[in-house]
Amino acid sequence: MLKIKNLLVKVGEKVILNGIDLTVKSGEVVAVMGPNGSGKSTLAYAIAGHPKYQTSNKKEKNNWIIKIDGERIDDISPDLRAKEGLFLANQYPVAIFGLTVNSFLWQMYKKNRIAASKTPRNDAMSLVEFRKYVEELTNSLNLNLDLLKRSLNDGFSGGEKKKLEILQLLVFCPKYVILDEIDSGLDVDALKVIAQTVAKVAKEKKMGVLVITHYNRILKYLKADRVIVLEKGKIVKSGTGKLAEEIEVSGYKNND
Amino acid sequence: MTRFAPVKVDNKEKEVIGEYKYGFSMPEDNVFKAERGLSEEVVQIISKIKKEPEWMLKNRLAAFEKFGEMPMPSWGADLSGINFANIFYYVKASQKMEKSWDDVPADIKTTYDRLGIPEAEKQYLGGVKAQYESEVVYGSLMKKYSDLGIIFCGMDEALKKYPEMVKKYFGTLIPMGDNKFAALNTAVWSGGSFIYVPKGVKVDMPLQAYFRINSANMGQFERTLMIIDEGAFVHYVEGCTAPIYSTDSLHSAVVEIFVKKGARCRYTTIQNWSTNVYNLVTKRARVEEDGVMEWIDGNLGSKVTMKYPSVVLVGKRAHGEILSVAVAGKGQHQDAGGKCIHLAPETTSRIISKSISLKGGQASYRGLVQMNLGAKKSRSKVVCDALILDKKSRSDTYPVNKINESEVTLEHEATVSKIGEEQLFYLMSRGFDEHEAEAMIVNGFIEPIVKELPMEYSVELNRLINLQMEGSVG
Known part of the structure; x- marks a missing residue:
């Protein structure tokens, strides 16, 4: 279980999130919705450990704030959070010049799936097998294979970047995934393939999914078990998947 | 290349500056060591020991005079720490150049073993020259290459065996008056490589030279001359290391390369001197019609480097390329770049410079693109990118363009970046x-x-x- 308790997040002196309690169970899809500036993306970054976001426990100072399957992660660096099985699919993936996608994915695979494994893995793929596996995944996302030879996110279109985040997610195979507005700037076909891919892998691997989104449309293909509405840094509403549809019809304002 | 663990050397003169795996030294067991400092007498002695022809001695003495007259460069890196009087200008550690590693004196052989040179030679090199202090101590060339008429020997040997060729080219591309350090090199030069590749011969395996300074306050002044005849190809690689001493050493080389019609030369340097070496090198290539010169220059070590490999494009469609990487760490100043001089029509050049500065290091790009009248339809592209890893470090760019012909294209791109928090977070x-x-x-x-x-x-x-x-x- 991904568990968040009394989460307070500041950027500089400004409080962005003011006491969030949230849980995501294995295999569960939880949607976080809310208007611009409500603190949705801050929630994603704070969980993943971005240094710009200072987190603290609003009620019990020095007590834990975020746990993954019982392990506290709010006091460790982003790489160690990744090792606990956390993956953030970014809204704005950054480019790394000269690091090819192929090379990056292979290093990520070795690091997180072979080296991090506590027991010897007999199913570890060789480089050749891995390349083939990546090509299959790339095709399944309707992503051009040529991208694999290019620098990571360098000159990629918005849609290509988002699909590449999902490709990384598939290679990484986390226990919990956060999708930060993965649907923004996507056409209908790209949205569909991304949402369906996540829905399928989450079900197969029993991943917990936290979907941060502005719109209901991604939830048509990636069904949310629960929906939470954020406003001004607080959870103002929570409910079943139906809540997302209501928001779609009447907007955030009318739900006050 | 073979790896080895850093070895502790019991030497009181030594001071450990960071992790530099080539920092070991061998006890000095020299055949001859000139006294400290530079004088006409030292120049005479060097020439006498080498049994040189009269013209070379005269040339040396003229250069010595020139050196005295010329001022220190008023631009570039800070050279005020060089004490010319404290340097040993000539050290001979071995009686002669050997053709088998087994014949090289044991201490010197051990050095090269630890640097992994004999092993590399077995695996992927076509020929090797090893220079220890002032002299080339080992030389080899695969039989298949010598059978094709390729010459790869030390400069001193070349002066004896091929005096006409040396006399014809020596100092014609980099005259003694080019700069103070070219004058110094011309006065006291010793060692270096001589390469001649005959018409149409393509050397498919790299030829490597390895330069090693062993003693403290040593000045190494190798002189390299390469003539790549029409349609020929060669890839020459040089590596440089030195022990770590608390006092400074000086490396001041001159490299002249003649690329004939349709020939191609690639010259790769991985300079990893210890951080007490002043590395002041003049490198220039003259490229004839349809010829190609490529400088690939890696500057990792040294205290101060000033080096701007140049191409002078004298023939139609000649092409020059300078790719350089400089890493400036603690206490280092890498002042590097390149020069492309276009003298003929349709000539092309490209400079790509990448510098990384960290831990307070300073990296500068200094470059020149010159297009003379008549260099019609010539093109040049300069890309210089700097990456700064922390707030203590700095990077500067000094590009100069001299364009005297209207029908030309020149592109210049420059970026300075820092490793961003967003990039680090993304990867983490x-x-x-x-x-x-x-x-x-x-x-x-x-x-x-x-x-x-x-x-x-x-x-x-x-x-x-x-x-x-x-x-x-x-």
Whole structure:
């Protein structure tokens, strides 16, 4: 279980999130919705450990704030959070010049799936097998294979970047995934393939999914078990998947 | 290249500056060592020991006079720390150049073993020259190459065996008055490589020279001359290391390359001097019609480097390329770049410079693109990118363009970047620790140059850079 308790997040002196309690169970899809500036993306970054976001426990100072399957992660660096099985699919993936996608994915695979494994893995793929596996995944996302030879996110279109985040997610195979507005700037076909891919892998691997989104449309293909509405840094509403549809019809304002 | 663990050397003169694996030294067992400092007498002695023809002695003496007259460069890096009177200008550690490693004196052989040279030679080199202090102590060339008429020998040997050829080319591209350090080199030069590749011959394996300074306050002044005849090809690689001493050494080389019609020369340098060496080198190539000259220059070590490999494009459609990587760490100033002089129509050139500064290091790009009247339809592209790893470090760019012909194209791109928090976070959120993430960004940054190197060298370059970066985080 991904568990968040009394989460307070500041950027500089400004409080962005003011006491969030949230849980995501294995295999569960939880949607976080809310208007611009409500603190949705801050929630994603704070969980993943971005240094710009200072987190603290609003009620019990020095007590834990975020746990993954019982392990506290709010006091460790982003790489160690990744090792606990956390993956953030970014809204704005950054480019790394000269690091090819192929090379990056292979290093990520070795690091997180072979080296991090506590027991010897007999199913570890060789480089050749891995390349083939990546090509299959790339095709399944309707992503051009040529991208694999290019620098990571360098000159990629918005849609290509988002699909590449999902490709990384598939290679990484986390226990919990956060999708930060993965649907923004996507056409209908790209949205569909991304949402369906996540829905399928989450079900197969029993991943917990936290979907941060502005719109209901991604939830048509990636069904949310629960929906939470954020406003001004607080959870103002929570409910079943139906809540997302209501928001779609009447907007955030009318739900006050 | 073979690896070895750093070995502790019991030497009181030594001071450990960081992790430099080539920092060991051997006890001095010299055949001859000139006294400290530079005088006409020292110049005479060097020439006498080498039994040189009269013209070379005269040339040396003229250059010595020139050296005295010329001022220190008023631009570039700070050279005020050089004490010319404290330097040993000539040290001969071995009686003669050997053709078998077994005949090389034991201490010297041990040095090269530890540097991995004999092993590399077995695996992928076509020929090797090893210079220890002032003289070439080992030389080899594969029989298949010598059978084709290729000459690869020490400069001193060339002066004896091929005096006409040396006299015809020596100092014609870099005259003694070019700059103060070219004058110094011309006065006291010793060692260096001489290469001649006959018409149409393509040398498919790299020829390597390895320069090693062993004693403290040593001045190494090798002189290299290469003539690549029409339609021929050669790839020459040089590596440089020195022990770590608390006092400074000086390396001041001159390299002249003549690329004839349709020929191609690639010259790769991985300079990894210890951080007490002043590295002041003049390198120039003259390229004839349809010829290609490529300088690939890696500057990792030294206290101060001033080096701007140049191409003078004298023939139609000649092409020059300068790819350089400089890494400036603690206490280092890498002042590097390149010069492309276009003298003929339809000539093309490209300069790609990548610099990384960290731990307070300073990296400067200094470059010149000159297009003379008549160099119609010539093109040049300059890209210089700087990556600064921390707030203590700096990077400067000094590009100069002199265009005297209207029908030409010149592009210039320059970027300065820092390793961003967003890039580090992105990679760390994929499970890489901060050091690994930083290394991935740096390796990506220099990738356009690294991919031009033979496999063995690209692995070594990446390894050296990662070694220099260790502990730079935080």
